[in-house]
Amino acid sequence: MTDLPIYGFRPDLGGLLGLAVTVLLPLAVGLVTTRTTSAGIKAVLLLGLAAVKSVLEAWLQAVNTGVSFEAVPVVYATAVSFGIAVAAHLGLFKPAGLAAAAQQVGARDRRPQPAPLD
Template sequence: MIEFNLDVALVIQLLVSTVLPLLVGLVTKTVTRPGVKAVLLATFSLLTSLLVELGAAVTAGTTYDIGQGLLLALPTFLIAVGLHYGLWKPVGAAEKAQELFAPSTVTVHENASPKPEPLIDLD
């Protein structure tokens, strides 16, 4: 007999870990140091792992297993880092997430010639 069961909490955890790098991009600026972003990603991974495990315990009516939540934080962090460098960064989604709330900037390009050319030739 073969059985296929998926724990809803683990599926939610996997889905959350795929969007964590984008969430870090939303709450940081493009000039934020990579070390700060890594600490934020690790913190988000830990918090979501603990909260997902808490939700699973409350839903099932069982005792909250903090060890399970702490253990799930590591693969969540590793999946998030892998997806950041393997998917979100190469396609530009990480940068777009960071630019989403950034103030727009105006770039002024100078003309190469010192004298502007007339629109109508009068000669």
């Protein structure tokens, strides 16, 4: 059975690195979306990134330890990662203005703008 990092009191490098990546996922979403992107699309993108992160962690652990890859722990880890990422966004990045700053740095709205009326 795959033993994914549990975000508790395990100060090993893998757990801390996984937690750091999870906390930074909302900023990654902000870099690739615009302010006009709907919250639903941003949430699905965040869930997708959490899933990719969890699958990569489980795959790397399976390769490094020789255990089999199992989907159920990956689904659980994805849900936990998504919850932590949402909490980091709402509790840290949004109030501090980092979420808005990431969106200004990242993707731009590519729709043509109307010419000014002079």
